[in-house]
Amino acid sequence: MKIIFILLLSTFSLFASGTIEGPIEKQPLNMAAIIMFLIFVGSTLFITYWAAQKTKTAKDFYTAGGGISGLQNGMAIAGDYMSAASFLGISGLVYLKGYDGLIYSIGFLVGWPIILFLIAEPLRNLGKFTFADVASFRLQQKPIRTLAAFGSISTVILYLIAQMVGSGKLIELLFGLDYEYAVVLVGILMITYVAFGGMLATTWVQIIKAFLLLSGATFMAFMVLKQFHFNFDILFATAVELKNESIMAPGGLVSDPISAISLAIALMFGTAGLPHILMRFFTVNDAKEARKSVFYATGFIGYFYMLTFIIGFGAIVLVYQNPAYLDIAKQAINGGHPILGGNNMAAIHLSHAVGGDLFYGFISAVAFATILAVVSGLTLAGASAISHDLYASVFKQGHADPQKEIKVSRIATVVLGIVAIIMGIAFENQNIAFVVGLAFAIAASANFPILFLSMYWSRLTTRGAVIGGSLGLTTAVVLVLLGPIVWVQILGNSEAIFPYKYPALFSVSVAFFSIWFFSITDKSQRAQDEHDAFEAQFIRSQTGIGIEGASEH
Amino acid sequence: MINASLATKIKNDKDYIYLVQTRRAYSIKLTLLMLCVYFSFILTLAFYPTFLAAPLYEGATTTIGIAVGIFIILFSFSLTGIYVRRANSEFDTLTQKIHEKFSPKELYPQKKLRS
Numbered sequence: 001m002k003i004i005f006i007l008l009l010s011t012f013s014l015f016a017s018g019t020i021e022g023p024i025e026k027q028p029l030n031m032a033a034i035i036m037f038l039i040f041v042g043s044t045l046f047i048t049y050w051a052a053q054k055t056k057t058a059k060d061f062y063t064a065g066g067g068i069s070g071l072q073n074g075m076a077i078a079g080d081y082m083s084a085a086s087f088l089g090i091s092g093l094v095y096l097k098g099y100d101g102l103i104y105s106i107g108f109l110v111g112w113p114i115i116l117f118l119i120a121e122p123l124r125n126l127g128k129f130t131f132a133d134v135a136s137f138r139l140q141q142k143p144i145r146t147l148a149a150f151g152s153i154s155t156v157i158l159y160l161i162a163q164m165v166g167s168g169k170l171i172e173l174l175f176g177l178d179y180e181y182a183v184v185l186v187g188i189l190m191i192t193y194v195a196f197g198g199m200l201a202t203t204w205v206q207i208i209k210a211f212l213l214l215s216g217a218t219f220m221a222f223m224v225l226k227q228f229h230f231n232f233d234i235l236f237a238t239a240v241e242l243k244n245e246s247i248m249a250p251g252g253l254v255s256d257p258i259s260a261i262s263l264a265i266a267l268m269f270g271t272a273g274l275p276h277i278l279m280r281f282f283t284v285n286d287a288k289e290a291r292k293s294v295f296y297a298t299g300f301i302g303y304f305y306m307l308t309f310i311i312g313f314g315a316i317v318l319v320y321q322n323p324a325y326l327d328i329a330k331q332a333i334n335g336g337h338p339i340l341g342g343n344n345m346a347a348i349h350l351s352h353a354v355g356g357d358l359f360y361g362f363i364s365a366v367a368f369a370t371i372l373a374v375v376s377g378l379t380l381a382g383a384s385a386i387s388h389d390l391y392a393s394v395f396k397q398g399h400a401d402p403q404k405e406i407k408v409s410r411i412a413t414v415v416l417g418i419v420a421i422i423m424g425i426a427f428e429n430q431n432i433a434f435v436v437g438l439a440f441a442i443a444a445s446a447n448f449p450i451l452f453l454s455m456y457w458s459r460l461t462t463r464g465a466v467i468g469g470s471l472g473l474t475t476a477v478v479l480v481l482l483g484p485i486v487w488v489q490i491l492g493n494s495e496a497i498f499p500y501k502y503p504a505l506f507s508v509s510v511a512f513f514s515i516w517f518f519s520i521t522d523k524s525q526r527a528q529d530e531h532d533a534f535e536a537q538f539i540r541s542q543t544g545i546g547i548e549g550a551s552e553h
Numbered sequence: 554m555i556n557a558s559l560a561t562k563i564k565n566d567k568d569y570i571y572l573v574q575t576r577r578a579y580s581i582k583l584t585l586l587m588l589c590v591y592f593s594f595i596l597t598l599a600f601y602p603t604f605l606a607a608p609l610y611e612g613a614t615t616t617i618g619i620a621v622g623i624f625i626i627l628f629s630f631s632l633t634g635i636y637v638r639r640a641n642s643e644f645d646t647l648t649q650k651i652h653e654k655f656s657p658k659e660l661y662p663q664k665k666l667r668s
Contacts, residue, residue, distance in 0.1 A: 099605075099616070099618055099619065099622075102618075102619065102622040103598065103622070105622075105626070106591070106594070106622055106625050106626065109625075109626060109629050110587060110591045110625070110629055112629065112633065113583070113584075113587045113629050113632045113633050113636075114584055114587060114588075116633050116636060116637070117580040117581075117583050117584045117587075117636060118580060118584060121640075232615060233613055233614050233615050236614040236615055236619075237614040240614055248606065248614060248615070248616045248618070248619070249602065249603075249605060249606030249616055249618060250598050250602040250605055250606065250618060256599070257596070257599040257600070260595045260596075260598065260599050261592075261595065264591065264592070264595055287648075288640075288641060288645060291636075291637050291640055291641070292637060292641075294633055294637075295633045295634060295637045298629060298630050298633045299630050299633075302626040302627070302629060302630045305626060306623065306626060309622075535560050535564060536555040536556075536557075536560045539555055539560055539563050539564065539569075540555060542569075542572065542573055542576075543563075543569070543572070543648050543651050543652065544648065544652070545555060545563065545651070545652060545655055545656050546555045
């Protein structure tokens, strides 16, 4: 049990956006990185300026006008999904544990085909700007939108905290910039992209970042493999010689079946309930492009995970025993081979080992760009939930002036940005390992069940969705609070009340069961009307007939 | 929006019925396939990890687990490709046909709608 616990811990810190371990020694200014980063910022600001000219209507702001192609959107989805946490965290986990890193990557990937088979097309055919459009399609607008917005905003804010804290530490380490400045800088850039350039700018920031990240990672993996004449077995054999045999086999990441299944459910359904991911499906023209988006996204993400695996092993070979990358002070005390900045810096050190100062600067800049792109996508999704769901649909009951709605979303962007900066600074020295796990749990337990059942189950009623969704959300939050990370590690109790770190198996079951129960026992007239409205909704979700009427915005 | 009489007409259309049933069966089949592969992997990890730790061939450092892992990544991607291929041809042709029957041509959303 203890081994699992330690392993889960290390993987959870990977969730928390490339968490850097221990006190950070500020690095001297890294000129190559700063120049490349400035080029990235300059060109993305130019794109934002261009996008701002083209962003006039609400549809432009939320969905980039709906004219993004499947390939572009696939790349942008990959850009949204391949966070600094995946890049640094998973390669760091491979570096540390070998095979277990691959298990983790697989969990992150397998949700995508399922999104394609079950969610992508109905989502595109029914929704306009947010996933709440779909969930509230035939149900009561006010309660459903309020709940969906609540689910979205909490997911977004939790995710933002993790990204901001991770980015502050990473930038401090890579660029030698103070933590507070780093967080404020990230916040301001993200507000600028989103508030002025809306979805169009955000999409292109994602695409460029995905391209840079994939190219950089490809180059690194290529340079590693070249040293071993492209023979994987020799690479693995060398790594085993330096470390030990255990890195080639499962190390106990999932030796407890409940945790394993719970984690699998969180990753799979959580992915299908992340508001910033779901929102990307409205940027394409029709179901066909939505489908292609997932195909390309799955390809890019899968390829990326294979690269991180090679990079992790490359780091074992080239970084693990190289004194240039070791933390000598730490080694003197604890022995072993601690690397500077902790295990999550493995990929960064490897970039220096294979490509020198210039490539090291490039990868550092890419890591920064990655953070910027992910927080922008999150902020846009949060702002849309506020302006489109809460302001326009709940507060103005669907009669908001479109120009005012955009204005509200811009204000919401600024507010979310400021919240993210404040939270980022407030949480600097807090243990935030549970934060992204909680975001995934909420997405899987509140957003996903409502969305999925609203598409496929005719008997779903407003009452069922509201009660079940709220119970799912509450269960997820409570079980995380009572679980090993918050209850034991943060609050200092000796024993966790809820023994598992991942609540999804339980909270998702609670959500589905109570949505079902409170729907079938709902005998009101409203429930009957909602059932009657299903047929037309289902036809539209399957064929797209009827879309014209809804997108005349 | 679709009114009730149009809904009834579409609901009983044979192309529509065929599309919905075939696609549903196909989606469920592929979803189950994906879940089976993934959960077999997870359960093997939980109950029989030594299988994954065995060398891929005699004298190899590469383990069966690594091959299986890479296989699952490629499998997931191929599965999306297989689905998209059928959906883009067979299902889209059917959808198009249904649109032509029930949806006024000039409103067909295939071309870009801008406000």
